Amino acid sequence: MLRSIVRWATGYLLLAIVTVGALLCDPAVAGTDPTVPALSTSPFSRLSHFSTHLISLSPLDLERLDGVSRAATAAGGRGDFELAERGWTQIIEEMPENAAAWSNRGNIRIGLNQIDAAIDDYSHSIKLAPQITDPYINRGAAYEAQQNWDAAIADYNEAIAIDDQDPAAYNNRGNAQARQGNWEQALLDYQRAIAIDPKFSLARLNVAFAQYELGHDEQAIRELRSLVRKYPSFVDARAALTAAYWQSGQHGQAESNWVAVNGLDQRYQDMNWVENVRRWPPRLVKGLRAFLELEST
Numbered sequence: 001m002l003r004s005i006v007r008w009a010t011g012y013l014l015l016a017i018v019t020v021g022a023l024l025c026d027p028a029v030a031g032t033d034p035t036v037p038a039l040s041t042s043p044f045s046r047l048s049h050f051s052t053h054l055i056s057l058s059p060l061d062l063e064r065l066d067g068v069s070r071a072a073t074a075a076g077g078r079g080d081f082e083l084a085e086r087g088w089t090q091i092i093e094e095m096p097e098n099a100a101a102w103s104n105r106g107n108i109r110i111g112l113n114q115i116d117a118a119i120d121d122y123s124h125s126i127k128l129a130p131q132i133t134d135p136y137i138n139r140g141a142a143y144e145a146q147q148n149w150d151a152a153i154a155d156y157n158e159a160i161a162i163d164d165q166d167p168a169a170y171n172n173r174g175n176a177q178a179r180q181g182n183w184e185q186a187l188l189d190y191q192r193a194i195a196i197d198p199k200f201s202l203a204r205l206n207v208a209f210a211q212y213e214l215g216h217d218e219q220a221i222r223e224l225r226s227l228v229r230k231y232p233s234f235v236d237a238r239a240a241l242t243a244a245y246w247q248s249g250q251h252g253q254a255e256s257n258w259v260a261v262n263g264l265d266q267r268y269q270d271m272n273w274v275e276n277v278r279r280w281p282p283r284l285v286k287g288l289r290a291f292l293e294l295e296s297t
Contacts, residue, residue, distance in 0.1 A: 004141040004175050005168040005202070006107050057095070065091055072104070081111040099129035106138055110145065118142045133159040133166050140172055144179070152176040167193040171203045174210070178281070183213045201227060205237055212244060213281040220244060228257070235264040240280070243287030246294075254291055 057065075072087025088105035091098060106121035122139035129135065140155035156173035159166055174189030187210035193203035204227055212220035221244050227237040239261045245254035267273050271292065275285045 004144055004172040006110065006138050006141045061094070065094060069101075072108075076104075076108050076111065079111070081108050084108045085112065097128055099125045099132065099135070102128065103135045103138055106135075106142070110138075110142060115142050115145050131162055133163050133169060136162070137166070137168055137172060140176070144172070144176060147179070149176045149180050165196055167197040167200050167203065170196070171200065171206060174203075174206060178206075178210065178213075179279075183210050183281075186210050187214065201231060201234070205234075205240075208237070208240065209281050209284065212240075213283050217244065217248060221248065232260070233264060235261055235268070236278075238264070239268045239274075239288065240284055242291060243284045246291040247283075247287040255295075258291070258295070 068087050068090055072084045072091070075081070075087065076084035085105060085108045088101050088108060091101045092105060095101065102121045102125035106118040106125065109115075109118035109121060119139055119142045122135045122142065125132075125135035126139070136155045136159040140152040140159070143149075143152035143155065153173055153176045156169050156176065159169035160173070163169070170189045170193040174186040174193070177183075177189060178186040187207065190203050190207040190210055193200055194207065197203070204223060208220045208223035208227070211217075211223065221241065224237050224241040224244060227234055228241055231237070238257050242254045242257040242261060245251070245257065261268050267278075268288070269292065271285070271289050274280050274288060280288070
């Protein structure tokens with residue numbers, strides 16, 4: 001699928017929102033797996049919305065649980081999802097009204113491929129904090145994983161109604177629109193995401209994908225070329241540029257990019273993975289398949 005953002009709202013002292021490392025937000029820099037949602041930092045603190053009743057918690061309790069939240073965040077960052085889930089579950093048991101903890105455990109459960117359980121966690125977070133965009137965006141990404149595009153779009157619409165300056169909500173809604181074949185609407189959403197955040201490289205990649213699918217080949221190639229220049233290790237952009245170059249007859253440029261793609265991620269040699277796991281747009285799938293068939297011959 002076109003990659004969607006999962007908003008990571010981590011509890012700091014279980015009240016304020018801290019961020020995951022900035023590299024996790026930018027797939028071009030981080031080189032994260034293009035088949036899974038990327039973790040995104042919150043653009044501002046939502047302290048007052050994620051607060052909880054602390055009457056029964058002593059300062060020592062808060063300090064202890066803060067350590068648990070930090071450990072759970074670190075475990076999730078290194079892919080130890082089982083340990084991270086235990087940490088967020090402990091926090092939820094002791095602070096059941098902490099909306100951020102519910103949303104964060106949902107993120108971890110996506111990593112464990114427990115999509116239904118993740119949706120339940122996000123729904124509980126929404127019940128506790130209905131005016132925060134993060135749980136809607138997270139639940140929408142989970143619905144995308146189930147290919148429930150209408151439910152995903154409904155959640156992204158809710159997020160945009162709350163905050164019409166949230167670029168992740170527009171990017172993700174564009175992804176769901178694209179999966180329904182609404183490429184023109186998807187392009188508008190991606191462009192809106194970039195207008196809000198010009199450095200949003202994932203949305204720029206999606207713009208190029210939508211442009212190519214709509215037949216705007218030159219614009220798409222320019223955008224892909226710009227991304228590859230800025231982020232040489234952005235493998236998804238490089239592989240897409242290979243396909244687009246090959247289809248346009250620029251075979252030398254295609255082959256040159258393919259050398260770099262193979263050095264970064266060999267999964268792009270598997271067209272079943274590209275089409276059904278990564279879920280590229282149809283025209284780019286066709287272009288890469290044509291390149292690989294001639295390349296292998």
